[in-house]
Amino acid sequence: MFSKLKRILHPENMLFKMIILNCGLLLLVTLVLTAAGNYIYEESIAERSYANTMEIQNQVLKSLDLIFKSVEDNVEALGNYPEVQEYLNVDVENQQASRVELERQVRDLLLDYSRIYSEYLNIVVVSEKGQYLSNDSYRVKKLPLTEEKWYQDAVLANGELVLSPTSLGRNLKAWKNYSTDNYVSTAKLICDRQTSAGIGVILIDLDLKSIQNLVEDITMGQTGFGYIQDSQGHVLYAPQNEVVYRMNPNWVTDGESGRVRCRIKGKDYNVIYSHSKYTDLTAVGVFDWGKTIEGISRARTVSKWIAVIIMIFAAGATVIFSASITRPISTLSKLMKKAQTGDMTVRFENHYKGEIGQLGDSFNAMVEKINELLGVVYKEQKNKREAELKILHEQIKPHFLYNTLDTIQWMAKQYHAQDIVDLVLALSGFFRISLSQGKEFITLEQEVLMVKNYLDIQKVRYEDLFEYKTEIEEGLGNYMVLKICLQPLVENALYHGIKESDQDRGTIWIRAFSESEDSIILKVEDDGAGMSQERIDQLNSWLKLKERGEEVKAYGTLNVNDRIKIAYGDEYGLHYEKRTGGGTVAVVRLKRLQKEVCGKF
Known part of the structure; x- marks a missing residue:
């Protein structure tokens, strides 16, 4: 049993080669199909998540655009009120009496705005001369607010709404002591309606709850989350997640939208982003890619086990199928070796069809033909030997002829018949040359x-x-x-x-x-x-x-x-x-x- 198995597993054995070839091809096909399926599935998941996230992010950005457009419109409307225009243009030293009345009117206007728009936590009106009014804040230091960064950014923006995601270090403090993490500041330059020259800036601290509700509505699988960042890479709003603050802002600045694969703390993350031209904000979605493709990992494991099972069945089927081909060929090989030793009585018992049957018939026909040819060769060799013996006997006749002609020549010379001598010499020479020993x-x-x-x-x-x-x-x-x-x-x-x-x-x-x-x-x-x-x-x-x-x-x-x-x-x-x-x-x-x-x- 061991010797037979050793013979089958010999590298030169046809059965062994067929098993290796078929199993190898089947394994290759299985691996290729599995790899291709996993790749296609993974790409499909990536494309589907990208498309869905982009659609959600675009909706969020449109909602943010509407929110900040509403803020900008309200700032514009507030700045165009006659009382606000007069307050921003009032001469503090020469119009002291009218200034007090204007401050009361503007403050009432700000309070009305804060009651109507509850998300406006703080509204501040600052003139270019340095005086200011607010519905809920006061100046911490006696430094002019015109030196504040948000004020200067609004002036440089030339009428565009400016967003400030953080108010840390600002020379303003709310009476209600709002946390700086609870709002985002917006500022816009107010122009004189007559001269169109800048006469001040209105600041509104917008409650982040409206933005928070939009961002938290973004569902990105079991482990995905979204956040908003401004053009400077500062996070405007993000849920509680340590991954956010390990993100590189430069990853999401290439073009209006896109995606990038990054590695944070040993994990792969798929980052999808979309940019708003109006607010210059970027909505970012982050996925734990390992969690996303857990299904693919399970599919790979299942595929491996399926491949192993298929290989076992394939090896068994290959052995049976290959043996049905190699067994008659092995029998033919043994018969050929016997025929090679001279045994021409061997015959292949042919009960096969197809190519094996044709091969067996050809072998039997070949052995029979060789038998016939051996008989013909034997007969030819026998005839050749007989012909050689006959030629040997026939060689006596030319010698007898030459001897006879020499005798005639000798006798002619004795009788001085020179003409006969010449004739016999010519005839003898003619025969010798024409025969020429064959x-x-x-x-x-x-x-x-x-x-x-x-x-x-x-x-x-x-x-x-x-x-x-x-x-x-x-x-x-x-x-x-x-x-x-x-x-x-x-x-x-x-x-x-x-x-x-x-x-x-x-x-x-x-x-x-x-x-x-x-x-x-x-x-x-x-x-x-x-x-x-x-x-x-x-x-x-x-x-x-x-x-x-x-x-x-x-x-x-x-x-x-x-x-x-x-x-x-x-x-x-x-x-x-x-x-x-x-x-x-x-x-x-x-x-x-x-x-x-x-x-x-």
Whole structure:
């Protein structure tokens, strides 16, 4: 059992590879899908929280705009009252009596405003000359209020409402002793209705309860909260939360709105902000991102367990599925090893379908074919051996012929029959060269000598019917040529040229010369009867054919041409020309071959 498991888990085992591959792919797909799902879910939560928070913050900022617009309108209306205009323009030293009456009227007006607008905790009117009136506050020090920062900021704002989130260090104290954390100060420059010149500033301390109600209505999940800060980064209002005062104001100053991920005290927070152009205030929402995506963390844990369970089932299914493929392949592998050792009786019991079945059928067919081929090879080897023995026996016949010709020559010499001696020598030389111990190629010198022997034999028969001449370029005699490539052409020149001619005596020329560094030309010429141009063209066309019909004659010539093309290639061969002065020229083009490059000679 252990050895079988060890064999299965071997890295080279196909079953092991398939298990690793399938499980690896499944694990990869599971991890990718889980990661992609978590990422998409996390981004979806972030986008949804961003959109919802932005919508709430924009509503809060619009409400704040309305509140401060109302304050600005009331300040503007209060500053345009004739009593207030006169009070701000009164000459304190020269109009003492009227000043007292104006102060009473303005103070009553301020009290009426504070009763109507209960969120106005304190209203202060300050002239540019330094005198002031308030419904609920007094000056702490005898320093002019015109030197206060809020006053100077209002003057510099040139008629715009100015917000001051903190009143610490201010030279004013309320009779009701309001905490500085309970209100936000607003100030606005009041201009003379006639000259439009600045004549004073009205300050209103606005109760933060109205802003507090707006901010606390912002629901941002279980751990999220919101706060308001001004353009200087000062917190206007925020719930009790230590994270607020660890926020960097610069995180929420990039553009009119946006979001940023920051880390505070080891936790990640998602910060979403939106800016109001009118009040220059920024509404900020802060989320504990870890708490927000707790669901994703739980989903990741569940995904991991699901992946583990899937992997276990997948591994089991892979083992079963892979075994159904590897088992028959393993069986085939064992059968192939047996066949490799020479056992051709093995067969694959094929009860499979599909590719495995085709593989099994192919194996059985291969073994049967190998059996057949082995039988054929055995038979061929047996026939080859028999042929070698037969050739050995046949070699006795040429030797017997040569010995017989030598005996005839010796006897002719004894009787002084020189013509018979010459004839026997020519015949013996012809046979020796034509047989050449079975060689396919011989030297050009040997080929020409064989033709000479043939013509010498024919001269004995036909006496003075013809004569022959040989012209061999010096140095070509040692080049190898195809055996018996000239004799059939010389025979044709004798029988179809010289014999059929009307003249009493003819001539046959055998010539050999170089055509190029790679080829040589052999020519067999006769001045006999010759052929018509039409016959020459027909014969040359037959020589170019690779397949010929029954109407094609001239078997000897065609045989020489085919042997040349097989031995040298299609660019070499034989063709005929008409000889000037009568007769025919057979032209043979051969490849120039040295002895040392002809391995089969």
